[in-house]
Amino acid sequence: MSHLSPSFTRFSRSFWALPIPAVLVFLAMIASDCSGDDTPAVTPTPPSTATPGTPPAATGTPSSGALPKLALQQVVGGLTRPTFVTHAGDGSGRLFVVEKPGRIRTVRNGVLEPEPFLDITGLVLATGNEQGLLGLAFHPRFAENGRFFVTYTGKDGTNSLAEYGVTGGKGDPSKAKVLFAIPDKYPNHNGGMLAFGRDGYLYVSTGDGGSGGDPDGNGQNRNVLLGKILRLDVNAAQGAYAIPASNPFVGQSGARPEIWAYGLRNPWRFSFDRATGDLWIADVGQNQYEEVNLQPAGNVGGENYGWDVMEASHCYGASTCDQSGKVLPIHEYAHSLGCSITGGYVYRGAAIPALAGAYLYTDYCRGDLIALREQGGRWQAETLGRAESVSSFGEDEAGGIYVARGSAGTLSPIVAPRRSAAPPHRPPARRRETLDDDPVYPRP
Numbered sequence: 001m002s003h004l005s006p007s008f009t010r011f012s013r014s015f016w017a018l019p020i021p022a023v024l025v026f027l028a029m030i031a032s033d034c035s036g037d038d039t040p041a042v043t044p045t046p047p048s049t050a051t052p053g054t055p056p057a058a059t060g061t062p063s064s065g066a067l068p069k070l071a072l073q074q075v076v077g078g079l080t081r082p083t084f085v086t087h088a089g090d091g092s093g094r095l096f097v098v099e100k101p102g103r104i105r106t107v108r109n110g111v112l113e114p115e116p117f118l119d120i121t122g123l124v125l126a127t128g129n130e131q132g133l134l135g136l137a138f139h140p141r142f143a144e145n146g147r148f149f150v151t152y153t154g155k156d157g158t159n160s161l162a163e164y165g166v167t168g169g170k171g172d173p174s175k176a177k178v179l180f181a182i183p184d185k186y187p188n189h190n191g192g193m194l195a196f197g198r199d200g201y202l203y204v205s206t207g208d209g210g211s212g213g214d215p216d217g218n219g220q221n222r223n224v225l226l227g228k229i230l231r232l233d234v235n236a237a238q239g240a241y242a243i244p245a246s247n248p249f250v251g252q253s254g255a256r257p258e259i260w261a262y263g264l265r266n267p268w269r270f271s272f273d274r275a276t277g278d279l280w281i282a283d284v285g286q287n288q289y290e291e292v293n294l295q296p297a298g299n300v301g302g303e304n305y306g307w308d309v310m311e312a313s314h315c316y317g318a319s320t321c322d323q324s325g326k327v328l329p330i331h332e333y334a335h336s337l338g339c340s341i342t343g344g345y346v347y348r349g350a351a352i353p354a355l356a357g358a359y360l361y362t363d364y365c366r367g368d369l370i371a372l373r374e375q376g377g378r379w380q381a382e383t384l385g386r387a388e389s390v391s392s393f394g395e396d397e398a399g400g401i402y403v404a405r406g407s408a409g410t411l412s413p414i415v416a417p418r419r420s421a422a423p424p425h426r427p428p429a430r431r432r433e434t435l436d437d438d439p440v441y442p443r444p
Helices: none
Strands: 082-086 095-099 103-108 133-138 148-153 159-167 170-182 194-196 202-205 228-232 259-262 269-272 279-283 289-295 331-334 341-346 359-363 368-375 378-386 390-395 401-405 410-415
Touching: 082 133, 082 401, 082 410, 095 133, 103 133, 148 194, 194 269, 202 269, 269 341, 269 390, 279 341, 289 341, 289 359, 331 378, 341 390, 341 401, 359 390
Parallel strands: 082 390, 133 194
Antiparallel strands: 082 095, 095 103, 133 148, 148 159, 159 170, 194 202, 202 228, 228 259, 269 279, 279 289, 289 331, 341 359, 359 368, 368 378, 390 401, 401 410
8 A cells, every 4th residue: 555645545555544744655566568578688696595594684783781761853734644754865844845736845944945846737646645746756867867756546547657857946847757557556655665676677566566466466476567566767768667687587587577576465665775775575464464675785686575475574374385485574563553564764964873683664554763773683673752654764864863743744863852851651463344355545
């Protein structure tokens, strides 16, 4: 599911009957126009595998001391269902906030500028809970070339990836180039995250296509783009994009060359550790488990994260299952502790040194701000504060981490409070109604 619509729904997991907040997460790319006909003729690198029960380790070294308690400090209010926040890497210090209806807003020195950076509301379908404008990524050389990329639900219901340029310091709709537009069978589980890796390629997350339980088996089907992370070369001289020659399934029959990783349900948010290049993937679960997957920097791709054979490290819909070749999550939690994970970032900012190397995430239903780090050879999760109804995390240029709250319409940096207050009461995770075996979308 996603977090977007008039009532925001939590990405991946088709969402529960929560309040409005979950952001849409769209971009469920299905085998579509993204063609691989121009794929370079190279010998594919064998996909990496992992033995069940041995999740990977991060390449960075987290802090070993006690972690500080954290809090949110509101910077901006009055946003309309924000779904993501990021920076342009151009030295301006600006933050760019994606709004579900189809606008990108600019925050400069803590002030929300009145005019949007880009307004494509006329192109965006935002009526469904997981539809709308979902993702944003600036080209690594944005300061030079003015290129940036967005994912959104088109008026015809397609999940679209488009490139834009800049005129007069603003995004220019006339410079739009649609890289693909994928028809959606269902309105939920659209993924929608975009980010450039250290390799200069654009990574794109797609959900399994929606409904509940992956009825079309897209997660394990390498011949479709749904339930995947894609890796694209958007610097190709010709065409919408090219296929990196090192993608794991290049030249293999029965597999789309765009695929970098598969077996995902709804990776609403993933992120790269800016210090190490590790790829962190938070995948929203079905009815029982939420999970965090880790792909260490330097992996050759091709990971199979298990869905819909497995939900986290557990067999899905069966007492036994074939776990061979599946990469297990480094962390999971049951729905007694939440219902829909919102993935974040590894902290690499300077303001909170004790937090260095810890991966931050939250759960939309539970509302705890949680740090995950490896200690003594085991992954440990520690609650550091409250962060309710978080639709997305984001980073500024200096590595500071922000959260966007969809229902509240706010943008807040994560800070270390001056005084430690007694932890507030933590309500139990909300029960979800089901519809076709999937949580009901949040109501407005």
